[in-house]
Amino acid sequence: MKDKIITTSNLAWRQSEGPLKVWQIVEGQQKLEDGTAQPIKFSIQELPENRYEEAIDFMMKYFLVDEPIAKLLNFKDDLEALHDHRVIWNYCLEQGIVEAAYVLDSNGEISELAAVNMLWVIFDETEKEMDRLMQKCKSANFKKIMEVMGNISKQADVRKILGVDKYISAIGLTVSHKYRGQKLGLHMLKARNDIGKKYGIPASSTVFTARASQILAERAGYQTELIQNFSEILDENGKPFFVGIESTDMRVMMKRLY
DSSP: OOOOOOOOTTOSOOOOSSSOOEEEEEEEEEEOTTSOEEEEEEEEEEOOGGGHHHHHHHHHHHHHHHSHHHHHTTGGGOHHHHHHHHHHHHHHHHHTOOEEEEEEOTTSOEEEEEEEEEEEEESHHHHHHHHHHHTTOOOHHHHHHHHHHHHHHHHTOHHHHTTOSOEEEEEEEEEOGGGTTSOHHHHHHHHHHHHHHHHTOOEEEEEEOSHHHHHHHHHTTOEEEEEEEGGGOBOTTSSBSSTTOSOSEEEEEEEEOO
16 A cells, blocks of 8 residues: 655745746657657656656656666565655655656647656755654665665765755656657756756755766766765675675765756
């Protein structure tokens, strides 16, 4: 049974009220069954509230299958890990700046969901909120991952490096298999510039775990500040934790947005 998304009225940060923001309209090519292609347009924008559940289902369908850590630890079949991802992603959605790419239909209306980037705003008070949420998490593996990512983010603290008080981060970016090759991931990373300017958030920093996402971040102007090799991360018994992972390292990568 799915956990319901609980609206929290007293979040330390929530995007301002008003119409949903559209950051970019981008064009691509959709391959048809006969081998030909036709033009297609995508809206890179904020999520409508009535499509929050769809976004979480989308992340579970694609992100948990493809992201190197989630794939290694088989999070898609781990009920406790599924619960924990839902808890954390719910929080991102409640802040209100989660980014989506929707296919635009012939009337210019959003239709099929093509990509999601679970963004959230980090500063002292939202970190405390995340810590409280982590107490509700059940999976030891999920807690370990969040601890590792939290530690390397503190080692390469964008607030100290770039001299900012808050920043945009992310807990997952994924694209539907159907729409890969359209550069949606790159467009969404670049759209953080517009998001930061709109909401007065001067920087972005994220832990990227897959080489493909690290390359996209580089193309979007992100600089690598710290590299953590997976082979060096140990479990409580001093043995390698990520044996067999399909990635070499995770990287803290950051960018000044304005």
